[in-house]
Amino acid sequence: MKWPWQKEERAEEPISNIDNVLLQALLGGSTISKKEALNIPSIKSCINFIADTVSMIPIKLYQAKDGKADEITDDNRVKLLNDDTKDTLDAVQFWRALIADYFLGKGGYAYIKKYRNQVASLHYVEEEFISIQENTDPIFKDYHILVNGKNYLPFDFLKILRNSKDGAEGISIIEENNLLISVAYNSLIFEENLVKKGGNKKGFIKSQRRLSEEAITALKNAWKKLYSNNSDNVVVLNDGLDFQESSNTSVEMQLNENKKSNADEICKIFNIPVNIINGTASSKEYTNAFKMAIMPVLRVIECALNRELLLEKEKGSFYYAFDTKEMLKGDLKERFEAYKVAIESNFMGIDEIRFMEDLPALGIEWIKLGLDSVLYDPKTKEIYTPNTNQSQNIGNLKGGENIEDRDPE
Structure with missing residues (x-):
């Protein structure tokens, strides 16, 4: 005999792991890990596209002086960022690791080893080993970085953060889009379970x-x-x-269509056209992907480099920038058409273009001018007409007097 307040015990049917995981995903009760997210092909492809592109673009150091930017080529920091970080990772592996943590973790972190204010090496640290200890002031924010219990100050680390609100850690795409990523991942698990069961129906x-x-x-x-x-x-x-x-069969559930729809939605998270991932993108689509998906990441990295790798006395005159003109080398026809316009409009010289193409200079410093052109120097207010080989200073002209009315001397 059971009293009314006693709970009735019923035999429960065992729930398979796949059913439990899929149910949690649909109810929003599961959190996908970084390792699980990388099993989704569209996420892996988007991150590889961004990471590969970023690692291919050289980082340069410039000094703004007398209204122009001079490239600094003999600085050790440039070599660390582009070639050898003096760690076990080279520069390509270094940036690929940071980009993956930037999207899938709390951010990309690299320890800056210094020797007497000189940057000696850069050491990538997996974001799982990073802990942030923040103060409670919402205005004057401050924090320390803990790695295996050891305390570090913010300037000890190069930080590449996504959508950060405190400057200490960012927000991953998994946190912002957990339901979509969870459904995409569990769809793969569901499909795997169908294969293991040989297609038998429940x-x-x-x-x-x-x-x-x-x-x-x-x-x-x-x-x-x-x-x-x-x-x-x-x-x-x-x-x-x-x-x-x-339950419905895999055909009735249209798994392939659902997978394509999920892949399209994931590409929207990265602002990357689907054709980029499919390998069928046009030149215009690639350019749009570079502007929407790559350029924002480059800007984040540039700000981090200017803040952490420059001395206080260098800030304001020195700055880091990605040499994005290298990305124009993909289309030969468009590149040479752009060079033609630059030469004809006297925007660039021949040797400047040869330098961009990694070709030796010819020593040609002149630019082409038409004989019908009239040249004006705003500093000296002097006008020169190549066709007639005449020069005239506007400041010496009287009011209402035309240049054509004056006798050439």
Whole structure:
């Protein structure tokens, strides 16, 4: 006898791991890890595209002086950022690791080893080993960085953060889009489970009469063997037993269409056209992807480099910048058409263009001018006409007097 307040104990059907995981994903109760997110092809492809592009663009150090920017080529920091970080990772591996943590973790972190205000090496640190200890002041924010319990100050680390609100750690795409990523991941798990079960459908047995405990146990054991993906296992339904399917098949659920839709939505997170991932993108689509997906990341990195790798006395006159003109080398025809316009408009010289193409200079310092051109120097207010080989200073002209009316001397 059970009292009314006693809970009735019922036999529960065991829930498979795949059903439990998929249900949690649909209810928003599961959090995808970075390792699980990288199993999704669209996420892996988008991160690889951004990381590969960033690692290919050289970083240069400039000094703004007398209204122009002079490139600094003999600085050790430039070599650390582009070639050898003096760590186990080279520059390409260094940036790829930072970009992955930038999107999938709390941010990309690299320890800056200094020797007497000189940057000696850069050491990538996995974001899982980073802990942030912040103060409670919402205005004058401050924090310390802990690595394996050791305390570091903010300027000890190069920090590449996404959508950060405190400057200490960023927000990953997993936090912002957990439901979408979770559904995409669990769809792969669901598809894997279908393959393991050989495509057998889930359902339940209807019986016209009550079965004994021995019959139920034998039926369950036979059913488990059937789902073990063994072709020799069969289930024989006696008279009075009928199988009722309880879920749709993979065709009815349109798994392929759902996977494509999820991939398209994930590409929107990275601002990357789907054709980039498919390998069918046009030159215009690639340019749009570079502007929308790559340039914002480059700007984040430039700000971090200017803040952490420059001395206080260098800030204001020195700055780091990615040499994005290297990305124009992908299309030969468009590149040479741009060079032609630059020469004809006297925007660039021949040797400047040869330098961009990594070709030796020809020593040509002149630019082409048409004889019908009139040249004006705003500093001296002097006008020169090559066709007539005449010069005239505007400041010496009287009011209402035309240059053509004056006798050439």
